[in-house]
Amino acid sequence: MSNTIENSDKNNVExxxxxxxxxxxxxxxxxxxxxxxxxxxxxxxxxxxxxxEIDLAELWRAIWAGKFTIIAISFIFAVAxxxxxxxxxxxxxxxxxxxxxxxxxxxxxxxALAGQFGGLASMAGINLGxxxxxxxxxxxxxxxSRSFIENFVAKHNLLVPIMAAENWDMTxxxxxxxxxxxxxxxxxxxxxxxxxxxxxxxxxxAYKEFSRLLAVSQDKTTAMVxxxxxxxxxxxxxxxxxxxxxxxxxxMREQDQQxxxxxxxxxxxxxxxxxxxxxxxxxxxxxxxxTKNMMLTQVKAEYVLKTIDPAQVPDEKAGPKRALIVxxxxxxxxxxxxxxxxxxxxxxxxxxKKPN
Numbered sequence: 001m002s003n004t005i006e007n008s009d010k011n012n013v014e015x016x017x018x019x020x021x022x023x024x025x026x027x028x029x030x031x032x033x034x035x036x037x038x039x040x041x042x043x044x045x046x047x048x049x050x051x052x053e054i055d056l057a058e059l060w061r062a063i064w065a066g067k068f069t070i071i072a073i074s075f076i077f078a079v080a081x082x083x084x085x086x087x088x089x090x091x092x093x094x095x096x097x098x099x100x101x102x103x104x105x106x107x108x109x110x111x112a113l114a115g116q117f118g119g120l121a122s123m124a125g126i127n128l129g130x131x132x133x134x135x136x137x138x139x140x141x142x143x144x145s146r147s148f149i150e151n152f153v154a155k156h157n158l159l160v161p162i163m164a165a166e167n168w169d170m171t172x173x174x175x176x177x178x179x180x181x182x183x184x185x186x187x188x189x190x191x192x193x194x195x196x197x198x199x200x201x202x203x204x205x206a207y208k209e210f211s212r213l214l215a216v217s218q219d220k221t222t223a224m225v226x227x228x229x230x231x232x233x234x235x236x237x238x239x240x241x242x243x244x245x246x247x248x249x250x251x252m253r254e255q256d257q258q259x260x261x262x263x264x265x266x267x268x269x270x271x272x273x274x275x276x277x278x279x280x281x282x283x284x285x286x287x288x289x290x291t292k293n294m295m296l297t298q299v300k301a302e303y304v305l306k307t308i309d310p311a312q313v314p315d316e317k318a319g320p321k322r323a324l325i326v327x328x329x330x331x332x333x334x335x336x337x338x339x340x341x342x343x344x345x346x347x348x349x350x351x352x353k354k355p356n
Contacts, residue, residue: 062346065345066341069341073334077330077334078329078330080329081330085322085326088319088325090319094228094312095226096228097308097309098224100304101300101303101304142248142252144214149207150206158210162206163205163209166178214229215230216228227245235313237314245307249301256294261294263286271284
């Protein structure tokens with residue numbers, strides 16, 4: 001009986017020990033597999049890093065080997081930039097600084113009437129306003145509008161200078177007209193265009209070209225307005241700017257005069273049908289204020305925009321910036337030449353690399 005128990009215990013110990021050995025072998029195998037996998041991943045990452053690395057020494061050798069190509073291409077671009085910069089005509093910029101013209105002259109009476117009889121005036125189709133804005137924003141939008149610019153170009157005969165001029169002769173102070181576009185002797189347009197365009201530029205083309213020459217801005221802090229015109233001739237740029245300010249003031253003046261006169265005519269017509277004496281008094285007050293408003297439009301020379309710093313004939317050109325054109329052109333040539341050299345170098349050396 002005791003022998004049987006001893007044999008059983010012995011067998012259990014042997015089986016437990018063999019099971020432990022098997023577990024240990026399995027654990028060792030798993031560790032070995034994981035270690036092998038990590039080594040493989042590390043090797044793959046190292047190979048990828050080596051493939052992606054940029055050898056600065058090799059890059060320098062490639063650039064040095066193609067130095068003559070780089071110098072030649074950069075020189076060609078530099079010379080081309082010089083010729084391009086010299087071919088561009090000088091452009092001069094005339095500028096004027098304006099301030100909103102004060103609207104206080106007749107605003108007091110109109111403001112008082114607007115508070116008392118604003119509703120009645122609105123029913124009569126009359127705008128009394130709330131204190132008289134300076135109308136500067138409206139004037140600036142009118143300056144940039146298509147209809148105003150088209151009328152401005154037509155009024156001052158600016159179609160040929162805008163659309164056909166190509167340079168300015170400083171010695172004779174005259175514009176140089178492109179003979180392929182306009183014949184000065186016969187005063188006939190010769191430009192070749194495709195339909196629906198015609199040899200003579202349309203008002204829309206003149207508007208787009210003049211808008212390219214014109215710049216209008218307003219300082220939000222001080223409300224000062226700056227208007228600039230760039231053109232080949234400095235004297236013409238100044239003249240156009242003076243005409244522009246005068247015309248926009250006249251345009252706004254005529255509009256307000258017409259509006260005031262229409263209001264007066266309407267009020268006088270309505271007076272004929274009024275039976276109440278108190279209403280007649282109101283209408284007479286409205287007529288009085290509109291008459292004052294019309295008087296102010298006739299008195300003020302600079303009706304909407306008042307000149308602070310008048311336009312002067314510029315002595316120095318505003319463009320083109322020839323030095324900057326040459327520098328940028330040379331840099332572009334240098335970068336393009338380096339790119340060509342590197343592509344050619346690595347394309348020629350690629351077949352010589354041995355596969356791993």
